[in-house]
Amino acid sequence: MSQLALITGAIFGLLSVIFGAFGAHLLKKKLTQDQLQSFETGVKYQMYHAIVILVLGFQLNISATINAYIIYAFIIGTFLFSFSIYGLVLSSAxxxxxxxxxxxxxxxxxxxVLGWGLLLVTLINL
Structure with missing residues (x-):
């Protein structure tokens, strides 16, 4: 599981840099200001959570079920949130x-939110 978290975090980080550059340079002329802002929101959330997933991959005891749920929630949430925004913005454009x-x-x-909530519960119970 920690290898999954580390690989996924690295992929999300890599893609957020690529998508950020793509948005800043290639899409700037094609998108409206609102669309560009939405695209940037997806990129920001993807990068923030890529970092969180990497840190958790290094720090959490993956044998604990709740820790696995935390990482899965962040991976699924990041994918659904950011990539749906990219799809909405690009298809709308x-x-x-x-x-x-x-x-x-x-x-x-x-x-x-579920990932953050589970992380909070885990930290409170330390």
């Missing part, structure tokens, strides 16, 4: 908005 992605973003946010 091409006038082919993928509306089914709309409900996925808050679901991803819910997983992120």
């Amino acid at each position: 091409n006038n082919k908005k993928l509306k089914f992605l709309g409900p996925i973003t808050p679901l991803g946010g819910l997983f992120l």
Whole structure:
């Protein structure tokens, strides 16, 4: 599990840098200001949680079930939240908005909240 967390955190970090550069340079002329801001929100949340996932991968005792749930919640939440935003923004910019992605973003946010909540419970019980 810790290897999964470390690899996933590194991939999310790598992709957030690539997507951030992509947004800042290539999409700047193609997106509206609101769309660009949404895209940047996805990139920021992806990077923040990539760092969290890496730290947890190094620090948590993965044999504890709650720790596995924390890492899974952050991985699933980051993927659903950030990547649904990317899909919504890019499809909207091409006038082919993928509306089914709309409900996925808050679901991803819910997983992120769950991850933070479980982490808090774990820290309180130390």
